[in-house]
Structures are given as C-alpha cells and as structure tokens.
Amino acid sequence: MWHLVLKNKEMSGCGLAGIIHTKGELLPGELIIKSICLQEERGNGLGAGFAAYGIYPEYKDFYAFHIMAESKEALERVEDFLSHRTFLGYQEPIPTRKVKTIKNPPLFKRYFVKPKFEGELAEACEDFEDDYIVNLVMEINEKIEGAYVVSSGKNMGAFKGVGYPDEIAEFFRIDEYKAYIWTAHNRFPTNTPGWWGGAHPFTILDWSIVHNGEISSYGTNRRYLELFGYKCTLLTDTEVVAYILDLLIRKHGLPIQVACKVMAPPFWMEIDEAPPEEKELLTALRMVYGGAMLNGPFAILFAYNGGLVGLNDRVKLRPLYAARKGDVYYMASEEAAIRVVCPDPEEVWAPKAGEPVIVEMKPGSIPNQKSYLKPRPREVEEHELGIRCKHPAL
Amino acid sequence: MATPQFAKFYPDFYIERDLDKCIKCKKCIRECTYGAHIWDEKKKILKEDHSKCVGCHRCEATCPTGAIIIKKHPSAFREHANWTPWFIKNIYKQADQGGVLLTATGCAQPFKNYFDHLVLDACQVTNPPIDPLREPMELRTFIGPKPSLVEVEEGENGKFRLKKPLPRNIQLEVPIMFAAMSFGALSLHVHHGLARAAKELGTLYNTGEGGLHASLYEYGSNTIVQCASGRFGLHVDYLNAGVAIEIKIGQGAKPGIGGHLPGEKVTEEISKTRMIPVGSDAISPAPHHDIYSIEDLRGLIYALKEATEYKKLVFVKIAAVHNVAAIASGIARAGADAIVIDGLKGGTGAAPTMFRDYIGIPIELAISAVDKRLREEGIRHRVSIIASGGIRCSADVVKAIALGADAVYIGTAALIACGCTMCQKCYTGKCPWGIATNNPELIKRLPPEVAFEKIYNLVRAWAHEIKEMLGAMGLNSIESLKGNRDKLRAVGLTKEEMEILEVKHAGE
Numbered sequence: 001m002w003h004l005v006l007k008n009k010e011m012s013g014c015g016l017a018g019i020i021h022t023k024g025e026l027l028p029g030e031l032i033i034k035s036i037c038l039q040e041e042r043g044n045g046l047g048a049g050f051a052a053y054g055i056y057p058e059y060k061d062f063y064a065f066h067i068m069a070e071s072k073e074a075l076e077r078v079e080d081f082l083s084h085r086t087f088l089g090y091q092e093p094i095p096t097r098k099v100k101t102i103k104n105p106p107l108f109k110r111y112f113v114k115p116k117f118e119g120e121l122a123e124a125c126e127d128f129e130d131d132y133i134v135n136l137v138m139e140i141n142e143k144i145e146g147a148y149v150v151s152s153g154k155n156m157g158a159f160k161g162v163g164y165p166d167e168i169a170e171f172f173r174i175d176e177y178k179a180y181i182w183t184a185h186n187r188f189p190t191n192t193p194g195w196w197g198g199a200h201p202f203t204i205l206d207w208s209i210v211h212n213g214e215i216s217s218y219g220t221n222r223r224y225l226e227l228f229g230y231k232c233t234l235l236t237d238t239e240v241v242a243y244i245l246d247l248l249i250r251k252h253g254l255p256i257q258v259a260c261k262v263m264a265p266p267f268w269m270e271i272d273e274a275p276p277e278e279k280e281l282l283t284a285l286r287m288v289y290g291g292a293m294l295n296g297p298f299a300i301l302f303a304y305n306g307g308l309v310g311l312n313d314r315v316k317l318r319p320l321y322a323a324r325k326g327d328v329y330y331m332a333s334e335e336a337a338i339r340v341v342c343p344d345p346e347e348v349w350a351p352k353a354g355e356p357v358i359v360e361m362k363p364g365s366i367p368n369q370k371s372y373l374k375p376r377p378r379e380v381e382e383h384e385l386g387i388r389c390k391h392p393a394l
Numbered sequence: 395m396a397t398p399q400f401a402k403f404y405p406d407f408y409i410e411r412d413l414d415k416c417i418k419c420k421k422c423i424r425e426c427t428y429g430a431h432i433w434d435e436k437k438k439i440l441k442e443d444h445s446k447c448v449g450c451h452r453c454e455a456t457c458p459t460g461a462i463i464i465k466k467h468p469s470a471f472r473e474h475a476n477w478t479p480w481f482i483k484n485i486y487k488q489a490d491q492g493g494v495l496l497t498a499t500g501c502a503q504p505f506k507n508y509f510d511h512l513v514l515d516a517c518q519v520t521n522p523p524i525d526p527l528r529e530p531m532e533l534r535t536f537i538g539p540k541p542s543l544v545e546v547e548e549g550e551n552g553k554f555r556l557k558k559p560l561p562r563n564i565q566l567e568v569p570i571m572f573a574a575m576s577f578g579a580l581s582l583h584v585h586h587g588l589a590r591a592a593k594e595l596g597t598l599y600n601t602g603e604g605g606l607h608a609s610l611y612e613y614g615s616n617t618i619v620q621c622a623s624g625r626f627g628l629h630v631d632y633l634n635a636g637v638a639i640e641i642k643i644g645q646g647a648k649p650g651i652g653g654h655l656p657g658e659k660v661t662e663e664i665s666k667t668r669m670i671p672v673g674s675d676a677i678s679p680a681p682h683h684d685i686y687s688i689e690d691l692r693g694l695i696y697a698l699k700e701a702t703e704y705k706k707l708v709f710v711k712i713a714a715v716h717n718v719a720a721i722a723s724g725i726a727r728a729g730a731d732a733i734v735i736d737g738l739k740g741g742t743g744a745a746p747t748m749f750r751d752y753i754g755i756p757i758e759l760a761i762s763a764v765d766k767r768l769r770e771e772g773i774r775h776r777v778s779i780i781a782s783g784g785i786r787c788s789a790d791v792v793k794a795i796a797l798g799a800d801a802v803y804i805g806t807a808a809l810i811a812c813g814c815t816m817c818q819k820c821y822t823g824k825c826p827w828g829i830a831t832n833n834p835e836l837i838k839r840l841p842p843e844v845a846f847e848k849i850y851n852l853v854r855a856w857a858h859e860i861k862e863m864l865g866a867m868g869l870n871s872i873e874s875l876k877g878n879r880d881k882l883r884a885v886g887l888t889k890e891e892m893e894i895l896e897v898k899h900a901g902e
C-alpha cells in the first residue's frame with residue numbers, strides 16, 4: 001500500500017526546464033528532453049517528470065486522467081469509481097518502454113472523462129465542473145489505496161517517476177509526443193521515499209508545477225490552505241504551490257501578476273515607496289494573503305492551457321533563466337539548458353527576485369485556451385469561503 | 395499578654411550588613427520604603443528588621459559602599475515535601491490577620507511552562523538561513539479584521555488596483571505591544587515611558603483601566619484605551635483618544651474578579667484622571683454590570699464603535715480559562731476586531747494569591763486552542779489574536795506567534811526593564827523602585843526618560859533577536875511564522891499536550 005500521507009515533509013533541490021510556443025505550434029519532445037538532461041547534475045536519479053500540453057487533440061474536451069496504480073486491483077477500483085462518477089470517453093494504457101534501470105514500475109493508464117452530474121446538478125456550469133474534478137482527484141488520492149492521479153487536465157498530461165530524466169523520458173516515450181507547452185523536472189530529494197507520485201510535475205486540473213526549492217513557510221501555507229478545504233497530504237512544497245495557484249487564480253479570480261505578488265511579495269520598504277494605488281493594493285495583498293506567501297528559496301515554473309509562468313522567491317535564492325527566440329520562450333535553471341536547444345536566442349535574461357515571467361499564447365491559438373492576465377469575478381461568495389463549504393457533489 | 399504575630403517570627407529575607415564597609419551614611423534608611431533599616435541613636439549603628447524586608451534589593455543596589463547583601467533568610471523549617479515554608483508562612487499570616495492573601499505579578503507556582511518545552515528550528519544545507527544584517531527582515535504586523543480575499547480591478551492606466559478598501563487595521567512595526575497597566579497602579583512616569591517607547595517603536599501601549607492622563611493624549615496614535623468594569627475615567631474624548639478600545643472582561647492574574655486600587659493610592663492627579671474623589675477606593679466589579687451574556691458584549695462592542703464613529707478598533711480581553719476557545723469564538727462573532735488572551739502567568743499589581751496562582755490555563759495551550767477553533771469555524775481572518783501573560787524573552791514571542799498569535803503583549807517584562815526586581819509587593823504602593831507607586835517622592839526614582847530608554851532598548855533588542863531567529867529558520871517575514879507549527883518541536887511533552895499544541899516531538 002502507498003502511504004499518501006508522508007510522515008515528514010520532503011526536501012529537495014532540483015533542475016527545471018520549460019518551453020512554450022506562443023502561437024500554439026507543436027514542439028517535439030526531443031527539445032525538452034535535451035534541455036532537462038543537460039541538467040543531470042541537478043538530480044540524483046530519484047525523480048524526474050514531464051508535463052505536456054496539446055497532446056490529446058482528439059479528446060480535447062475531456063479531462064485526461066493519468067492514473068498510476070500499484071496493482072491491477074487498485075486500477076479496477078479506480079475504474080469502478082470513475083464509471084460511477086464520470087462519463088468515460090476513452091481509456092488506454094499509457095504507452096511505455098522497457099528501461100533496464102527501471103525495475104518494477106507501477107501501472108499507468110489514462111482515462112478521458114467528463115463529469116457525471118445527477119439531478120439538479122446536471123445544469124451546473126463549467127467552473128463547477130472544475131470543482132467536481134478537483135474533488136474526484138482528492139477522493140481517489142485519499143480513498144483508493146494504491147492508486148494516484150498523476151494529472152487530470154484537458155488536453156494535457158504529466159509523466160513522472162523515479163529515475164533520471166533520460167530514463168523517465170525513455171520509459172514514457174516522451175520523444176513520441178508533440179506539445180505546445182512543455183515543462184520538465186529533475187529531482188534531488190534529500191530523503192528517499194522512492195515513490196513515483198513524489199516526483200514532479202505536480203498537477204491539479206490543467207495546472208502543472210515544477211519546483212526547485214524549499215518552502216520554509218510550509219507550515220503556515222498548509223494551515224492557510226486548510227481554511228479553504230485543501231488537504232495537503234503529500235507533504236511536498238509543490239503541492240502547496242499548486243493549491244495556492246488554484247485558490248488565488250481560479251477561485252479568487254486574481255490575475256497571474258497579482259497572484260505572483262502574493263506568493264513573492266515585494267518588501268515593505270519597496271511597498272512604502274510605491275505610488276498610492278499600488279501601495280494600497282500591495283499592502284492589502286500582504287495583509288490578507290500573508291498565509292499564502294511562499295517564504296524560502298524557490299524557483300517555479302507553472303503552466304496551464306494557454307501559458308507558462310516562471311517565478312523566483314523574493315530574494316532570488318534559486319536560479320532561473322529565460323530566453324526568447326521568435327515565438328518560442330524558454331525557461332530553465334541554467335542558461336546552458338536553454339542554449340542546448342536554442343543556441344542563438346534573441347533575448348536571454350535572468351528574471352529578478354519576485355518578478356514573474358509570464359508568457360501567454362496569442363488569443364485563439366489553441367482549443368479551450370485560458371488566460372489569466374485580467375481580474376475575473378471571484379467564483380465564490382465570501383461566506384462560502386470558509387472550510388465548512390462542501391460541494392453538494394461530495 | 396499580646397497575641398503573638400507568628401508571621402513576623404520568620405522573615406523571608408535576611409539583610410546582611412558588612413559593618414567594615416558601612417560608613418553609616420543612612421542612605422539605606424532613606425531608600426527602604428518598608429522601614430527595614432533602623433538607626434540606633436544610642437549605639438550609633440545601623441540595625442535591621444528582617445521581618446520588614448520584601449527583598450526589593452533597593453538598599454543593596456544603592457548602598458554607596460556595597461555593604462549590604464539581601465539574602466534568602468537562612469532559618470529553615472524541617473524539610474517537608476508537602477508543607478513547604480510557603481504554605482506554613484501563608485497560614486501564619488492568615489491566622490494573624492484573618493484576611494485574604496494578597497500578592498502581585500503573575501503565577502508563582504511551578505506549573506509546567508510550555509514555552510520551555512518547545513524548541514525552534516533552523517536551516518541547514520537544504521535551504522539557506524537568511525542574514526538579517528544583509529537582507530531585509532520584516533516584522534510588520536496588522537491588527538484587525540481582514541476579508542478572506544482581495545478583489546482587484548483594472549484602473550484607467552491598465553494597472554491593477556483594489557476594488558474596495560480593506561477594513562481598518564492597525565499597523566505595528568514590531569509584534570510586541572504593552573499590556574494594560576493603569577495609571578494608578580503605575581506611576582505617570584512609567585506611562586510616559588511606555589507611551590514614548592510605543593511611538594518610537596511603532597507599536598501600541600495600553601492605558602489600563604485608570605483613564606488617560608491629560609499629558610498623554612499626544613500619544614494617541616500609539617494608544618489603546620481600556621474600558622473595564624469600573625469605567626473609571628471613561629468619557630467620549632477618552633474613547634476617541636487612541637486607535638483602539640479594549641474591553642477588559644478579565645485578566646490572567648485574577649480571572650473572575652475585578653480590580654481594587656486602594657484609596658491611599660488615589661492622589662490628586664489620579665482622582666482627576668479616574669474621575670473619582672481623592673482618597674476613595676477605586677473598586678471595579680467582577681463583571682461589567684451591563685454584560686451578562688455574549689449578546690450584551692456585542693451590545694457594548696457596538697456601543698463603543700458607534701460612540702467613536704467606527705474609527706476605532708475594539709479589542710476584547712479575557713483571561714484564559716477552560717473554555718477559552720468557545721468563548722473566543724463567541725467574541726469574534728460578537729464583532730470584536732481583536733481578542734486578547736491573558737494566560738495563567740499574566741501579571742497584576744494586586745491580586746489574591748489563590749487567584750494569581752491557581753486560576754486560568756497556560757497561555758501556550760490557550761492560543762493554540764483558540765487559533766484552532768477559529769480556523770475550524772472559518773473566522774480566523776476576522777479577528778487578530780493577541781497573546782499575553784508570561785512572555786519573558788524574544789523566543790517566547792516567536793513561539794507564541796508560531797502557535798497562532800498575531801502579536802503579544804508584554805507587561806512584567808517592560809517593568810523589569812525599568813528596574814523592577816519582582817518583589818511582588820506592588821499593591822502596597824511603596825514600590826522602592828518608583829514603578830508601582832504614585833508617592834511623589836518615590837516616583838522621582840524613575841524619571842520618564844529612563845523608563846522610555848529602558849523599555850525602548852528592551853523591545854529593540856527583542857525585535858533584533860526575533861529577526862535573527864526568523865532568518866535562521868529561512869523566513870524573512872513574520873507572516874510566514876504565524877501558526878507555523880513546523881518550526882516548533884516539543885521536548886518532554888505528553889501526547890495530549892502535543893496534540894493540543896499541534897506540535898511534533900523533537901526527533902520526529
């Protein structure tokens with residue numbers, strides 16, 4: 001059985017890579033493999049993974065569940081659960097190759113589903129669908145022993161496991177996919193749970209996150225998220241980042257730029273000097289979202305159907321580089337990891353502490369495209385924000 | 395034959411005078427407010443009455459030749475684990491006088507001090523500690539209600555701005571405030587010192603229940619005015635004088651009873667400030683006579699808000715008692731902007747010994763329980779929690795915040811900074827250090843500038859230590875410490891205790 005609730009919080013150092021085509025053209029897996037494999041020294045063979053967007057055009061309106069299971073029985077339980085709670089469009093094993101160094105890998109299967117609402121709920125809107133899926137994911141992870149949802153977004157998927165990036169790429173046949181956004185991770189955990197689910201990317205819906213760092217404010221962040229019903233069971237920093245993004249951007253309707261100012265806020269001495277309106281906003285963000293501030297060294301890349309964002313902590317204690325050539329943007333922990341796939345970028349820069357690099361695709365580039373550059377109406381009424389708010393679906 | 399006074403036979407302290415060093419200047423006689431030093435005119439020597447000594451060390455500290463040492467009285471009773479001298483002497487006192495045992499400061503019983511069973515974390519290798527000398531380190535804290543989310547909109551210039559302003563909050567530059575200690579209990583000089591220190595440090599001091607002396611109105615933006623059951627000195631200008639009003643329901647040193655300022659302490663100035671006749675006892679009743687339920691509290695909170703046109707925050711201070719979590723939840727729902735929880739170890743200028751020592755629960759457990767309850771109910775953001783009672787050092791502050799407090803109050807620590815030696819006799823009005831007295835001669839011993847400097851130095855030093863500890867934990871802002879139990883580990887606590895504190899044991 002897998003113990004999803006780890007006893008101690010994991011700590012790790014890591015390498016990151018991300019690529020996005022702003023017009024939604026597909027980029028071969030080759031690129032991301034090269035970029036992350038160049039950063040081999042940043043991992044220790046205990047975890048690597050990839051996220052790819054645009055890989056399931058034929059099922060673009062279905063939520064793609066990548067399920068990892070330790071046994072056939074666990075997989076059957078997931079199937080049983082999904083058949084009750086969703087409409088199943090299509091399912092298949094995730095194609096893998098035999099890799100000498102990877103012994104006894106778990107089973108991987110993908111399911112393309114749509115929420116199945118009963119009764120009145122049938123008329124629910126799309127945002128409600130997202131909540132429904134989030135709850136499904138939480139339920140599978142929590143209740144079905146030996147099964148774990150690796151990813152659950154539309155037209156995207158995550159592939160991750162225990163091994164070096166080249167081994168994981170080989171295993172999941174990453175070279176056979178084409179995507180308009182790629183992210184990748186090479187992991188150096190300081191403890192060795194040796195569990196495939198512990199690798200990055202971490203995902204929820206179409207959010208995927210790869211992360212290098214240790215979040216010293218983890219305890220505060222976790223308690224803060226609990227207020228809104230998020231259960232942090234994996235004890236990884238990355239999980240916390242994923243939920244904070246989901247809360248701030250999807251639920252509270254904050255634009256990405258503002259959400260980044262919550263996670264990596266400017267110092268008071270900068271805020272005090274800012275023009276009045278900006279000062280008022282930044283002060284309010286720090287007062288209200290103190291519990292969502294990520295304190296400690298980190299560099300993260302997060303992606304969604306429509307964009308890729310890189311962000312550093314407020315004093316830049318972990319490396320992050322960005323580059324552009326034409327319509328393609330690159331981000332990575334090392335400049336070399338960019339140059340290996342793009343030797344002559346038009347621009348290369350090291351983003352400043354707390355200054356996000358936000359790259360969104362041109363409008364209308366891809367199906368179900370999302371944009372989070374503008375404030376959106378919040379999705380919930382204030383009184384519903386308490387933790388006692390449970391969705392009728394549960 | 396006169397009835398023997400047993401308590402007098404067994405003094406607590408022993409005044410040791412080195413006659414070789416004594417130059418008979420009689421300074422000790424002038425310094426001791428209890429008359430323990432006596433000049434023997436016949437023999438032309440100094441003598442002492444040990445039974446009068448309260449152990450304040452004033453004579454020892456001021457003797458120009460260092461001829462005096464105050465010791466614990468060496469006379470001993472036969473060992474008995476149960477009947478210690480403390481209990482024996484207390485019984486003598488009560489048998490002699492037939493009264494309630496009186497004392498001051500906070501709980502003196504050796505209950506488990508949870509702060510002393512919690513250790514802090516620091517970074518090693520996997521994340522770097524931050525050096526506060528080189529990097530900014532932020533302690534700014536906001537007291538008051540916050541919404542659960544921020545709504546933004548796009549302005550004309552395409553920049554984002556706040557859609558509606560946040561409710562009023564008080565900004566503190568350091569999460570340490572000065573607890574309620576009244577003018578009357580303390581000298582006006584100490585109040586001036588506290589007020590000025592609060593101003594320079596960017597924090598707040600609290601008037602206590604004794605009203606606000608006219609000379610202190612200028613410190614309004616750093617003042618919390620208190621509204622206690624006696625309503626002394628309470629009028630609309632007073633309520634409007636500060637930035638917050640604190641309704642005092644109870645106090646950690648004496649939960650369930652009111653206050654008593656003896657008539658001897660009610661001088662001209664105090665009479666004016668408190669609006670009571672000179673020389674009359676100022677007795678605040680145990681309950682507020684208009685608060686017999688939580689609805690009544692709500693009534694008073696809103697009466698005060700109305701009276702001040704919603705410009706002031708209203709704090710409610712309670713003693714940490716068994717049901718503190720449920721009570722705090724009620725207070726939050728009644729509309730308070732901050733809840734002050736004063737624990738078992740909270741100090742006082744005068745309390746019955748039984749109350750000081752045995753009523754209430756430790757602040758560490760109370761903060762954790764209250765924070766947890768408010769979170770469970772989804773209302774934690776609506777109030778701030780201020781922890782008070784028994785905060786002795788900056789590590790205690792850090793631990794209190796990691797347990798869920800937004801800020802702390804210090805009282806005793808600020809007085810010790812002014813020279814208090816914890817003689818625990820504040821209620822006599824004879825404080826030889828010029829702190830807990832209003833005797834015009836005695837208060838000269840502590841000028842306001844000295845009080846200010848000492849209190850300011852103390853908090854500045856603590857703030858610096860807090861920054862160092864935050865940096866070591868890899869944090870550069872205090873909000874990342876709030877409720878962060880990961881930074882705490884227990885040493886030598888039981889499972890239940892750790893569950894209540896929500897901490898793991900060291901090594902886990």
Ligand code: SF4
Nearest residue numbers: 426447448450451453
């Ligand atoms: S009461 Fe204070 S001043 Fe008086 S003898 Fe004792 S220590 Fe000295």
Ligand code: SF4
Nearest residue numbers: 814815817818820825
């Ligand atoms: S304030 Fe004065 S009377 Fe009170 S304990 Fe301190 S030294 Fe003694």
